[in-house]
Amino acid sequence: MERSVFFISDGTGITAESFGQSLLAQFSGPTFRHHTLPYVDTPEKAVRALTLIKETHLHEVIQPILFMTVLNEEVSKLLHTSGAYIIDLFATFLPGLEMELGSHPLYTVGKKRSTTSSASYHRRIEAVQFALDNDDGARIRHYEKADIIVLGASRSGKTPTCIYLGLQFGIYAANYPITEDDFDKGIKLPDFLRPHKERLFGLTINPARLSGIRNERRPNSRYASVRQCQYEIQMVKQIYNQEQISYIDTTEFSVEEIATRIMDQANLTRRLK
Amino acid sequence: MERSVFFISDGTGITAESFGQSLLAQFSGPTFRHHTLPYVDTPEKAVRALTLIKETHLHEVIQPILFMTVLNEEVSKLLHTSGAYIIDLFATFLPGLEMELGSHPLYTVGKKRSTTSSASYHRRIEAVQFALDNDDGARIRHYEKADIIVLGASRSGKTPTCIYLGLQFGIYAANYPITEDDFDKGIKLPDFLRPHKERLFGLTINPARLSGIRNERRPNSRYASVRQCQYEIQMVKQIYNQEQISYIDTTEFSVEEIATRIMDQANLTRRLK
Numbered sequence: 001m002e003r004s005v006f007f008i009s010d011g012t013g014i015t016a017e018s019f020g021q022s023l024l025a026q027f028s029g030p031t032f033r034h035h036t037l038p039y040v041d042t043p044e045k046a047v048r049a050l051t052l053i054k055e056t057h058l059h060e061v062i063q064p065i066l067f068m069t070v071l072n073e074e075v076s077k078l079l080h081t082s083g084a085y086i087i088d089l090f091a092t093f094l095p096g097l098e099m100e101l102g103s104h105p106l107y108t109v110g111k112k113r114s115t116t117s118s119a120s121y122h123r124r125i126e127a128v129q130f131a132l133d134n135d136d137g138a139r140i141r142h143y144e145k146a147d148i149i150v151l152g153a154s155r156s157g158k159t160p161t162c163i164y165l166g167l168q169f170g171i172y173a174a175n176y177p178i179t180e181d182d183f184d185k186g187i188k189l190p191d192f193l194r195p196h197k198e199r200l201f202g203l204t205i206n207p208a209r210l211s212g213i214r215n216e217r218r219p220n221s222r223y224a225s226v227r228q229c230q231y232e233i234q235m236v237k238q239i240y241n242q243e244q245i246s247y248i249d250t251t252e253f254s255v256e257e258i259a260t261r262i263m264d265q266a267n268l269t270r271r272l273k
Numbered sequence: 274m275e276r277s278v279f280f281i282s283d284g285t286g287i288t289a290e291s292f293g294q295s296l297l298a299q300f301s302g303p304t305f306r307h308h309t310l311p312y313v314d315t316p317e318k319a320v321r322a323l324t325l326i327k328e329t330h331l332h333e334v335i336q337p338i339l340f341m342t343v344l345n346e347e348v349s350k351l352l353h354t355s356g357a358y359i360i361d362l363f364a365t366f367l368p369g370l371e372m373e374l375g376s377h378p379l380y381t382v383g384k385k386r387s388t389t390s391s392a393s394y395h396r397r398i399e400a401v402q403f404a405l406d407n408d409d410g411a412r413i414r415h416y417e418k419a420d421i422i423v424l425g426a427s428r429s430g431k432t433p434t435c436i437y438l439g440l441q442f443g444i445y446a447a448n449y450p451i452t453e454d455d456f457d458k459g460i461k462l463p464d465f466l467r468p469h470k471e472r473l474f475g476l477t478i479n480p481a482r483l484s485g486i487r488n489e490r491r492p493n494s495r496y497a498s499v500r501q502c503q504y505e506i507q508m509v510k511q512i513y514n515q516e517q518i519s520y521i522d523t524t525e526f527s528v529e530e531i532a533t534r535i536m537d538q539a540n541l542t543r544r545l546k
Contacts, residue, residue: 014291065373069292089292096360106298257284
């Protein structure tokens with residue numbers, strides 16, 4: 001039996017959703033049906049959300065769960081009449097924090113953004129652009145501007161990781177795919193990467209998983225074969241070990257986790273205020 | 274005077290940070306100094322974090338604030354001896370949810386990922402790849418596979434928005450930059466976009482802001498002049514209105530907000546479980 005979970009916010013709903021999901025993931029029994037309603041910022045939209053919650057309650061019999069991050073007081077009051085099991089993130093912590101800080105909350109949505117400077121905004125966009133311009137070994141000449149250069153076999157997760165490093169942390173991340181061609185002169189680090197050795201970081205991945213990913217792109221190719229993937233992963237690991245390049249295995253991690261672990265292990269500090 | 278805020282997690286810390294920042298943004302008075310410590314998942318790391326908090330307390334005199342999302346019970350206990358003003362997200366809500374669900378929490382980190390299927394992981398990576406392959410009008414032939422095609426003047430935020438739509442929602446988002454060349458035959462929608470009209474979505478931006486962004490890339494160029502930016506923005510708006518294409522002004526929004534608003538206004542549903 002499924003139980004409905006609503007994530008409702010007068011902002012993007014991203015906080016309610018990501019927090020709610022981590023919390024629910026702690027329970028292995030029930031399965032949940034997710035509904036995210038962002039920008040519920042008027043009484044009219046709140047009433048529509050209420051109707052949806054009540055209909056779901058009627059249909060599923062069991063009481064829905066509601067995670068809410070709502071600052072608009074009218075919207076908040078209405079949602080509290082929904083009959084759902086409510087986890088109200090702002091109402092729970094704002095009063096205590098108000099006492100602690102000795103200052104009144106603004107109760108206005110989307111203030112988070114205004115705490116980030118326009119310089120941060122630029123940095124972020126520029127960092128994403130840097131990741132794109134320096135993707136897949138495209139422009140070796142920009143490596144001196146990179147905060148980090150991510151290495152790995154083709155399709156081991158370099159591109160989304162580099163983009164995420166730019167988007168979330170403002171880090172300039174270039175990436176270079178190590179391929180068989182790099183092994184022409186033996187199993188060693190390509191020479192042009194050597195001057196940047198301090199900033200190299202490696203990715204590995206389970207060869208069977210890699211083969212699965214490559215098969216989606218080029219089914220039944222030599223490139224996608226388990227044997228080829230095993231070979232390449234073994235070679236890149238050998239290079240990482242030889243050169244003492246830090247690396248992580250991406251098999252079990254989401255893009256966020258890979259990026260955050262790189263930040264941590266490579267001792268990078270975020271570039272966004 | 275600044276007051277230190279710690280975001281500590283035995284996972285990525287992204288939830289603690291994003292929630293803590295929205296909460297603190299509700300208070301306009303104090304300024305905060307942020308410290309994020311991810312992967313504090315052993316007693317040893319917890320002790321190092323404790324030391325840092327206590328030293329900060331000593332140095333700044335005022336009690337630091339600590340937002341924590343920690344599942345490891347030993348780490349959690351240690352952090353509760355820090356002397357900080359603590360907002361403990363899991364401890365606050367897990368017991369109630371345990372009662373409500375009638376099942377015991379697992380208290381294991383990083384379970385969120387395992388609730389997302391491997392199919393979701395592929396979809397996400399493929400969606401980011403789609404955004405890259407269909408960036409800047411590169412491959413018009415793939416538009417039929419797009420969930421949405423984002424239009425806008427050069428540097429108005431299309432690329433990061435499309436990548437974020439892929440990363441966060443698994444949406445296939447292509448983008449097409451409308452330039453002066455498109456106005457050769459009058460101010461109208463390029464013909465090849467017409468078959469995809471239902472899936473078009475426009476971005477606009479304040480011309481002065483656009484000029485600032487373009488100036489970072491090509492200082493003092495005609496391309497970056499306020500006059501040129503005003504002209505292009507006026508033209509794209511005219512096209513959106515003519516063709517009744519939904520659009521949003523990106524000037525005041527972060528990438529997350531732009532993407533979430535597009536999801537909402539274009540009635541897109543996420544492709545990730």
